[in-house]
Amino acid sequence: MKKLLIFLLLVPMAFAAWQSVAGVAIMISLGIVAAIYMVGKGFGINELQMMGKEEMFQLIATGILVVVLVSSDGLLNAISTSDAFSEGQPTMQTNAMAMLDNTIGEMGGILSTIQNNDRKNQVEGSKSSQCSIMGTGYSVSGCGGYSMLASPMSMAGGIVGFSIGELSAVHRLIQISNEYAFSLLLPLGIVLRTIKLTRGAGGLLIALGISLHIMLPAGIIFSEMLASSFAASPESAAYTGAAEDIDWDDYECNAGDTMPVTADKTENEENVIDVFNIMKSNIRKYMFQAMIRGTLGPVLALLLMAGSIKAISSAAGSEVDVSALSRFV
Amino acid sequence: MSAEICGPGFDSFFSSTIIPLVAYATIVTSILIALSFMVGRATANPKLTLWSKTEVVQLVISVFSVFTLSIIINSFCIVDIGEVAVMFGLPSPGSNSIFGAAQDYLHESTLYAHNAMTVVRYHLEAYTVMAYLNAFACDFKTGSIGWGCLFGYSGENMQPFGGHGASMAALNIFFNGSIMAFFTSLNFLFILLFVYKGFVFLFLPMGVFLRAMPYMRSFGSLLIALAMSFLIVYPLMLSVFWLMRNIVVDASNGFVPPSSPALTNYMDEDVFPDEEGAGSAGQSAAAAFVGDSAVSDTYFPNDPNIVGAIMFAANAFVAAVFLPTTALIAAIASVSYLARLYGEEINLTSITRLM
Incomplete structure (x- = not known):
C-alpha cells in the first residue's frame, strides 16, 4: 500500500x-x-x-x-521574428533556410550547366575518324583540342558540388535547431548543469542550442545581405547576371578535319577556343555564386557558430575544446 | 535495442568482478594507511600520521564515487528516454533506456552514412560505366545500319556517354566524405561498446587504490574521471541526439532524406553487371538497335539526382561525424574537469584536533 x-x-x-x-x-x-x-x-x-x-x-x-x-x-522570439532578420518569413531561422534553399537551387542550376557543357565537350573530344578498305586505311583524331577543357570542368564541378554539400549541411543544422534548440537542447542543458557530474555536458548543450538557433542563421543572413548589397552595386556588373549559353550545335567537332583554316589552326581548334573564351567570360559570374555565396557564406556562419559555442560554453561553466568542430568547417 | 550494460550478464559481471575488486582495493589501501599511521605514531612522525588521515578521507571519497556511479548506471538503465522527451514537450520516439538510445543513435547514424555512401556510389558507378562505353558509327547510315562498314571500316569512333568528369569530381568528394562519416560513426560505436563491455570499470578499483597512494592521486583521479565521464556523459549526450532522430537521420523516412527523384531509386546496385559478358553485351546490343537511351535508362530510369546525393552525404556527415564529435568533446571536457576535482588535495590540519 x-x-x-x-x-x-x-x-x-x-x-x-x-x-x-x-x-x-x-x-x-x-x-x-x-x-x-x-x-x-x-x-x-x-x-x-x-x-x-x-x-x-x-x-x-x-x-x-x-x-x-x-x-x-519572448525577447529571442522578437529577434527571430524581427523584419530585419526574417524579411517576411515567420522567423529568422525559416528565413535562413529559405535563403539556403534558394542558393542550393542556384548552385544546382550551375552544376547542371557545367555537367551539360562537360558532357558535350567530352563527347566532341572523344571523336576520331577511321577509314579502311581491304585492310588499308587511316585513322585521325582531329578533336584532341577539346580535351583541354576537361580538367577545368572537373574542377568546377567539384567546387560547385562542395558548395552544395556545405549549404546542405548548414541547412540541416538550422533545421535541427529550429525543431529542438529551445524545446530540448537548452532546457535539458540547464537541468544537466545543476548536477556537478554533468555540468560540462549541460554547458555544451546550452551553448549548442543558442549557437545553432541564433548565431548560425544570423551568419547566413548577414553573408547573404553582404552578397545582395554587392550584387546591387554598379561594380558587380561583371559578377552578376545570366551566364552566356554555349550552343554546341555551332561547335561540333569534325573528327576527320585536320586542314587549317587560319594560319595555324583547324576549324576544330577555332571552335574549342571560342568555347574556352565563352567560359572565360562567364567565370566571374560562376565564381561569385559558387565561391562567395555558396562557400564563403556558410564558412563564415559556421566559424561564427564555433566561436559562439566556445564562448557560451565557457560562460555556462564548461571549458570545451571546439577546435575539433572548427576543423570540420 | 537493449544495451548489454543493462542486461543480467552485466549485473553479474559488476557484482561478481568489479565490486569485489573495489572492495579488495579498499581493504588493501586501508591496511596500508593503517600501517603508515602506526609507523608514524611509533616514530613520532607527524607528517606520516597527517598523510594517513588525509588518505582516509580520499579513500572514503573514492568509494563514495564508485557507489554513486553504480546508482547512476542503474538509473540510466531504468529511465525511459521517451518519457524524458514527453517531459520536454516533444513526441516520444519510443521507449528506450539512455544506454540503449545512445547505442541506437550510433547504429542509425552508421546506417544513414552507409545509405548515403550507396546512393553516391550508385551515381559514380553509373557514370563510370557509361563513360567507358565506346560507339563506332559507321558512315553512310540507313537507320541503325551503317553501309560504310560493309566492305571495310569507315566511320567515327566516339564515347556517347562520356563527359561526366564534372559530376564525378563532385561525387568523388562526397563519396570520400560519406566513407569517412561511415567509419567515424563505426569508430564512435566501437568506443561506446567498449565502454559497455565493462573494461572501463576496471579503472575504478585501480583509481580507488592509486588515489590514496603518494604522488599518484592525479593519476588515480584520471582513471576514475575517465570511467565516470565515459559511463555518464558520453552515452547521455548520444541519447539526446537519439531524441532528434526524425530530423538528424530522417528516421521517419526510412533513413533516407526526402528528395525528388526519390533517393531510394539509387540503392539497388544489382543493376550493375558483376563481370564482363552478357550484361554489357546486352546493353551494347540494346544501344545499337534501340538507341543510346537504352543504356542511360538502365541506370537512371528516373533521371539522376546528383544534388540529392550530395545533400544526402552532407547530412550524413552532420549525423555521423559532427554530432557524435560534440558528445566526445563533452566527455573529454568532463574528464579534465572531474580529474581536477578528484585530484585536489584536502587540508586536514583541522580534523587532527578531533583525533
Missing part, C-alpha cells in the same frame, strides 16, 4: 514540464550542497566549505539561467 502511494505521488512528476524538473533538480542539488557545507563546517574542512560555496554560486547561476530562459523566450 505504501509503495502504491509513493508511486501515485511520483506519477505527476512524470508529466511535469521541464521547468518543474529544473526546479526539482536545483532543490536536490541545494540539499546536497547544504550537506557538504555542513560537513565541512562541522569538521573544519575549509576545502569542503569552499566547494559548498562554489556549488551554491553555480546553483544561483543555474537558477538565473532558468529565469532568463523563461523570461527572454
